[in-house]
Amino acid sequence: MxxxxxxxxxxxxxxxxxxxxxxxxxxxxxxxxxxxxxxxxxxxxHGETRAIRKAYFEHPSYVPLLERAYANWRELERQSQSTESLLVEQGILEIGPADGMLVQGVLQASRQHQLALEQVSEGEFAERFPGFVLPADSVALYEPAGGYLHVxxxxxxxxxxxxxxxxxxxxxxxxxxxxxxxxxxxxxxxxxxxxxxxxxxxxxxxxxxxxxxxxxPLQVLRKHLHWYQVDPGAYAQSSGSPVFFYERPQGCYYGFPSLPGDVGTAPKATSKSFSSKPPAAISAQPACIKVAEHTGGEVLHDPAQVSDALEPEEVGRVERFLSECLPDVKLRSLAHAVCMYTMSPxxxxxxxxxxxxxxxxxxxxxxxxxxxxxxxxxxxxxxxxxxxxxxxxxxxxxxxxxxx
Ligand SMILES: Cc1cc2nc3c(=O)[nH]c(=O)nc-3n(C[C@H](O)[C@H](O)[C@H](O)COP(=O)(O)OP(=O)(O)OC[C@H]3O[C@@H](n4cnc5c(N)ncnc54)[C@H](O)[C@@H]3O)c2cc1C
Missing domain, CATH: 3.50.50.60 (FAD/NAD(P)-binding domain)
Structure with missing residues (x-):
């Protein structure tokens, strides 16, 4: 029946x-x-982390939903009674041209909704954010409520x-x-x-x-996540390094500090049973950051056929971004994962x-x-x-x- x-x-x-x-x-x-x-x-x-922030450059109308999203994530943590947090408010550093969509959008959302946001002066930037470069003609904004979720x-x-x-x-x-x-x-x-x-x-x-x-029409894009090695302490979670998002002439890039003991994602899961255990992380790896390109992406016609192969041109763009903006990162890839964006028009x-x-x-x-x-x-x-x-x-x- x-x-x-x-x-x-x-x-x-x-x-x-x-x-x-x-x-x-x-x-x-x-x-x-x-x-x-x-x-x-x-x-x-999947892929370990997702950025969360309130000063939403995509459109200020999302901000009330974000306020509720933060409250609901915290409620989920309480209900789960786990000692491990799901949402980590480590701050987000957003860097782009003064008249670009990122800086203009963040400023507009923060003004409209009275959100805490700091403009970081050139003078204080290097001391507050070691390892990051503030490119010429760019502005740095820091939102303390930004951070990440353990996806x-x-x-x-x-x-x-x-x-x-x-x-x-x-x-x-x-x-x-x-x-x-x-x-x-x-x-x-x-x-x-x-x-x-x-x-x-x-x-x-x-x-x-x-x-x-x-x-x-919904367009599915194949997107990549990369984990790169850094010196222990540099950009690592313990140093209080923030989530970051850069708008650059060649595209937008973002990333996360490394999480202790976690690099990369679990092997493909095929089990039919519901497991209460989170996917296993690849552990015992050196300190690293996770970085990705937000722009770009290869159009996929069938999500079931997504390949996990690297795309050399995309790797080149990500590594060029790292050389310019996070030059202390060693260009030695530790792990790579593929994921999908589903774009509305x-x-x-x-x-x-x-x-x-x-x-x-x-x-x-x-x-x-x-x-x-x-x-x-x-x-x-x-x-x-x-x-x-x-x-x-x-x-x-x-x-x-x-x-x-
Ligand atoms: C690389 C990458 C980085 C991202 N970074 C961020 C970020 O930093 N911050 C952020 O907010 N967002 C980020 N996103 C976007 C965010 O992760 C997605 O918007 C979100 O996870 C989509 O959730 P979903 O529930 O729509 O899709 P999914 O989580 O994929 O869930 C859809 C589910 O439906 C199942 N399903 C589909 N068809 C069927 C069927 N016929 N029968 C049964 N089950 C089915 C699928 O198997 C899947 O489990 C990122 C996305 C990617 C790919």
Missing amino acids: RQHYDVIVLGVGGVGSAALYHLAVRGLRVLGLEQFSIGHNRGSS ERCVQTYAELAVQHGAQLVTGQPVTSWQLHSQGVLISTGEMEYSADRLVVTAGAWASELLRDLEV DGHFIIDRHPLSEAVVFAAGLSGHGFKFASVLGEVLADLATTGQTALPIDFLGLARFQK
Whole structure:
């Protein structure tokens, strides 16, 4: 007999794990369906860390959502009762031309929302941020509330707590189709059929096919993460080195201080069972930083076929950036990982109810900057799935902007 749920969450990655949790704590009968394992490294939510910041250069309208996201991450830490933090407010250093999109956007968001932000003078820069270069004609801004999230642990923790609150989780079963049905929504995995009053689609790079009726093109990009060796202490977490983001003429680059004992990501996860253990880190490595190019990326037509090969031109761009802006980094790669951005046409998220039925809600096109919001987007989706609306300010992220 087919099992019926109040809500099914399709895709239990960054946003889906948070949605599953927010639905489960409301006492709903909820099922999460994930094609791989929880915390796997074949989608968009792996690679050790994700940056989080409030003075949002992408658009000031995200700031109220970020305030809520920070509160929700802290609440998750409290609920998990773990001694290890998920969110580390180590500060973020943002550097770019005075009239560039980064500096102008950060200043605008911080003014509009009265966020703490420091402009670092040339005189104090070298002493405060050893190892970093402030290029000529660039401005340095420091946001103390910036920092990073332990990405796999966030996903694992949300999924684990959702299960503790009664959610069911099925991994290793790709959903092959969903359709509207007299009982709400019928979902098929090939092996099984499930039905639910409501469906939440959080499929990341796989959203195009599952949400084709939206008629909004989503472009998947293959992106790289690199871990490079540094001298012990330089840029390392213990020295208080911040997360950094540079806007340069050749593109945007960002990175993270090394985390003790962690370099790189786990081997590909294929287990069908739900494991409460975070993916194993490659340990006993020398001190390192993680660095990546935010711009660029190779278009992928099938996310399932993503290759983990290095792209020599991209490596060249990253190493040129390091030579110019973080010259103490040894150009000796310790590890490399591949991940996917799912770009919406305007680079902003798409969060809404499905145009064919209010029984289906979704988050898609997170455009390479969505993880920090997972904790609030999970709440938004739980609101939309259960009441059809949310008090959180998401109107600017709706489908209507593509239907003018
Ligand atoms: C290299 C890189 C660096 C990034 N840096 C940052 C950063 O610093 N800060 C930040 O905020 N964001 C960052 N992002 C973006 C952020 O990580 C993503 O926006 C976010 O993780 C996307 O979450 P998601 O839930 O949409 O996708 P995912 O976490 O990939 O989840 C989607 C899930 O759906 C599952 N799924 C898909 N189809 C099916 C199906 N048919 N059946 C069952 N399951 C299915 C997938 O297996 C997957 O687990 C970065 C992204 C990358 C790639």
